[in-house]
Amino acid sequence: MRSLNLHLKVLITLLVSLGVLITxxxxxxxxxxxxEDETDDLWNIDAKVEFQASPSVPVKMQMFVPPLNQDYVSLNESFISNNYGVSVNRAEGxxxxxxxxxxxxxxxxxYYRLVLTKRYSGEKPKEKGPIFRDSLPVEGAEKIAAEALLAPIRQHSADVETFVSETIKRVNNEKDDNVKLLLGGDSSxxxxxxxxxLLLSIAHVPLQRVHTVRLASEQQTPELWLRTFNGENWLYFNPETGEQGLPNDRVIWWTGDEPLVNLDGGKKAQVTFSLNNSEMNAIHLAKLSDANTSAGFLEYSLYGLPLQTQQTYQIMIMIPIGVLVILILRNLGGLQTLGTFTxxxxxxxxxxxxxxFGIALFTLITALGLSLRSYLEHLKLQMLPRLSVVLTFVVVLIAxxxxxxxxxGLERGLSVALFPMxxxxxxxxxxxxxxEERGGNHAxxxxxxxxxxxxxxxxxxSIPELTYFVFTFxxxxxxxxxxMLAMGRYRGYRLTELFRFKAFLKD
Structure with missing residues (x-):
């Protein structure tokens, strides 16, 4: 008996733990x-490209667009133009x-339009970068100034992260004579x-320029950040403060020293960025997301079924909830019913x-059916013929x-046909x-x-929130x-029995 109790406890613990962990x-x-009402942010980014085309000359406008391996999921990407051919190529990341x-x-x-969302972005494969580089050529006074700046940087840094951060801080100290010399009057x-x-190249530390767009509902121009690879991760730095870490609201547009646009056959190219934020139902958003993202869970959940089948399962999956209610009412409350599933x-x-309306119809049909059953009892029929007659009577009554x-004009009454005959x-x-066995009062x-x-x-x-939760999880x-397994071992008093035996409590 003790081993049986232990087995049951282990089984209950396993089921509950598994359900909690999966959910x-x-x-x-x-x-x-x-x-179901939870929403998530959608960002619409418009890049408007304007330029003057040269007459009688072929036009080729090139512009960097964001890579698709970021923390954001691209829901839609559009290239809008009039009588232009469009192609997208990859080069150096x-x-x-x-x-x-x-x-x-x-x-x-x-126009270039991009719709992004953060949810379901999942973990992207880590992109690796160089950990060594050759020095850029520098001579004369610039070389002396660079070495003078690098000496305290080496002394005050412990790793790549602190070395790059310290370098950026030193370069932004325009009061330093060595910095003034290297900047040459241009403090942009x-x-x-x-x-x-230049300084980091002398120390053989790789550095890349990263051009980002900030997710904010305003017009803006791409913002410059710097990054380096430490052998495991990319480290991002603010070029003005040396602060490490790229904010969560930044989208990388392109990397490298090249300008955003390159125009052949025209002049005065200008790009204007416009962003606006909206919200969308999170589950609908998952269905729109790329199948390669973690939103692919939909393929292996009940949401992966055809829509008509989903509607059927939304009803079926709530049956255990109804059974649980009956179990509590019977085993704890002592309520008497016609079995559990009826x-x-x-x-x-x-x-x-x-x-x-359902209670009224159920009461009417049951009352008339009992009257017919009582009449058939006087005819001394066997059970199967008697049930056949009652079933036929129920069908006729429903019709x-x-x-x-x-x-x-009571169209609701038409749904009575859905009662299981x-x-x-x-x-x-x-x-x-x-x-017959217990009397009319008990019946x-x-x-x-x-x-x-x-x-x-x-x-x-019928609670929509509960239906959604059980169907989704x-x-x-x-x-x-x-x-339910734990309830199977309950041997205590039921609520109705406490009232029945109230007199014994007084004694």
Missing amino acids: AYQIFILGIPVT NRKVTWSARRASGKQTL VGNKAKIAD PVLIALAFRETQLG VISLFSHKL VILTMTIERLSITW FKVAVGTIIAASLAHALM PAVLLILVGF
């Missing part, structure tokens, strides 16, 4: 929304779009990045008829009720047997208990099974 993995690792036309004249406007961010690159099946029928409901027939049969209690249990089960099974059913 937690879906919520915290895969990022599946807990509620970047992507570049080329608009081309045989002839164009006057002012030209091209781009020139400071160039000097930092109230649940009646509750399913209430989904179509609605609760009030008559549907017909009169339609004539009276066999269930109604067996309910009538079991109630009549209970009446009435059982019938009322069945209606109460079915109504409570229907109320719980079906592993919670393992937790329910664990609870």
